[in-house]
Amino acid sequence: MESVLSDRLRQTGWGAAPRAVRQVPVAMKVVVAGGFAVGKTTFVGAISEIDPLRTEAQITVESLGIDNAGPINGKTGTTVAMDFGRITIGPDMVLYLFGTPGQDRFWFMWDELARGSIGGVVLVDTRRLEDCFPAVDYFEALDVPFVVACNLFDGVATHHPREVREALRVPSNTPVVLCDARRKSHVQETLVLLVEGALRKATAASGRSAR
Numbered sequence: 001m002e003s004v005l006s007d008r009l010r011q012t013g014w015g016a017a018p019r020a021v022r023q024v025p026v027a028m029k030v031v032v033a034g035g036f037a038v039g040k041t042t043f044v045g046a047i048s049e050i051d052p053l054r055t056e057a058q059i060t061v062e063s064l065g066i067d068n069a070g071p072i073n074g075k076t077g078t079t080v081a082m083d084f085g086r087i088t089i090g091p092d093m094v095l096y097l098f099g100t101p102g103q104d105r106f107w108f109m110w111d112e113l114a115r116g117s118i119g120g121v122v123l124v125d126t127r128r129l130e131d132c133f134p135a136v137d138y139f140e141a142l143d144v145p146f147v148v149a150c151n152l153f154d155g156v157a158t159h160h161p162r163e164v165r166e167a168l169r170v171p172s173n174t175p176v177v178l179c180d181a182r183r184k185s186h187v188q189e190t191l192v193l194l195v196e197g198a199l200r201k202a203t204a205a206s207g208r209s210a211r
Contacts, residue, residue: 025094030194031114032083032099033138034123035131039151039181040099041083043123047187048085048097082113087191095191100135110138118198119145121190123181126150126159129167136168145197149179149190173197 032040045052083099098113114120122135132148139146150164161176170176175193179186 025088025092027094027096028195028198029096029098029117030191031110031117031120032097032123033110033120033135034100035125035128035135038123038125038128038131039153040123043121043149043151043179043181043187044083044085044097044099046182046184047087047191049088050086053082053084082109095195114138114142114144117144119147119194121194122146122148123179124148124150124164124168125153126164127153127156129164132168136170140170145194145201146174147190147194147197148174148176149181150177152178152180152186 032043034040041052041054045054082101083097085097085099087095087097089095098117100110100113120135120139122132122139124132136146136148148161148164148168148170150159150161152158158178161178165174165176168176175197177190177193179190181187
């Protein structure tokens with residue numbers, strides 16, 4: 001992660017100040033959102049350099065019909081606050097990952113988790129595409145960069161990213177990719193795409209303000 005992402009960041013000038021000037025690492029915050037049981041906890045855990053902070057509760061009989069994973073089997077816990085992970089990118093950059101709860105009743109927490117973020121990742125289960133609509137709408141309303149990542153579940157038919165883009169009607173500048181949330185390399189590439197998008201947006205905004 002460090003070698004790939006730090007190289008791309010430095011090509012754009014992000015984090016280019018001398019170490020003598022920068023005493024505190026640049027912190028970048030990323031929100032990982034999506035529907036219930038879509039793989040957010042797995043996504044964060046696959047790449048975090050620390051043991052991820054997870055706030056999960058057991059799914060109880062009372063939550064059946066509320067915390068509905070649809071065709072998902074074996075889901076026994078659910079995130080009730082957030083998942084948190086960290087990635088150090090070279091000596092002067094740190095990426096913090098915040099995974100949102102997927103259930104409707106916890107949406108009120110999204111604003112707090114998203115505050116100060118450079119953008120987000122929307123994880124998608126193509127069997128339950130409608131579950132990601134709120135996350136897509138949320139990031140579009142915030143006007144922040146985001147990546148749509150179609151999680152690859154075992155035994156589930158794979159849809160081409162073009163088909164998912166058309167179904168979600170996301171703009172052409174929003175990446176739509178296939179991502180196995182269990183694989184570090186897939187998570188890494190997804191985050192690279194997000195950070196590159198955030199850098200392009202920041203560079204464009206800086207250019208406009210300089211005029």
